[in-house]
Amino acid sequence: MLLTRNAVLPDVDSIFAIIQPYADRDVLLPRSRPEISENVRDFVVAEEGNRIVGCGALHLYGMHLAEIRSIAVAPGSQRRGIGRALVGALLEESRKHRVGCVCLFTRTPEFFARLGFEIARREELPDKIYKDCARCPRLTCCDEIAMVMGAIPANTNGLRDSLISIPLVQRQT
Numbered sequence: 524m525l526l527t528r529n530a531v532l533p534d535v536d537s538i539f540a541i542i543q544p545y546a547d548r549d550v551l552l553p554r555s556r557p558e559i560s561e562n563v564r565d566f567v568v569a570e571e572g573n574r575i576v577g578c579g580a581l582h583l584y585g586m587h588l589a590e591i592r593s594i595a596v597a598p599g600s601q602r603r604g605i606g607r608a609l610v611g612a613l614l615e616e617s618r619k620h621r622v623g624c625v626c627l628f629t630r631t632p633e634f635f636a637r638l639g640f641e642i643a644r645r646e647e648l649p650d651k652i653y654k655d656c657a658r659c660p661r662l663t664c665c666d667e668i669a670m671v672m673g674a675i676p677a678n679t680n681g682l683r684d685s686l687i688s689i690p691l692v693q694r695q696t
Contacts, residue, residue, distance in 0.1 A: 567609060588650050630668070
């Protein structure tokens with residue numbers, strides 16, 4: 524039976540082991556063990572029996588915005604609804620915190636569209652750009668699609684104005 528639960532420190536090695544193959548293939552951003560440990564409270568894991576078969580994280584920017592990140596399912600456990608269960612658990616967590624908008628950046632927009640996410644312009648998510656994108660080596664050649672669920676926040680914390688000059692390239696289709 525599949526269960527989702529909040530991650531705890533003893534889960535760090537399993538989370539790392541699930542994320543790393545995706546990072547090696549450049550599908551997900553790499554997450555180091557220390558980074559996962561530091562942010563373990565953001566993670567949810569999916570368990571079957573005593574085995575962790577998936578993970579995902581919810582990064583809170585504030586009540587205006589949260590980001591789903593690091594959604595990964597162990598090889599051999601894919602196509603069984605685990606990713607959907609993880610996203611559902613993270614969305615429930617965002618509702619618990621009364622977050623108005625949940626965003627994510629992905630190369631698999633079809634999966635997230637089936638879960639109710641809509642494509643957005645990355646410029647509409649300045650908190651995310653400031654935290655991660657501004658330091659990313661792919662900033663000007665990013666091939667990830669920004670997606671949101673909920674109302675896109677208005678100019679938050681003055682970040683939109685300060686980031687408007689950062690050149691962002693949309694994915695070519």
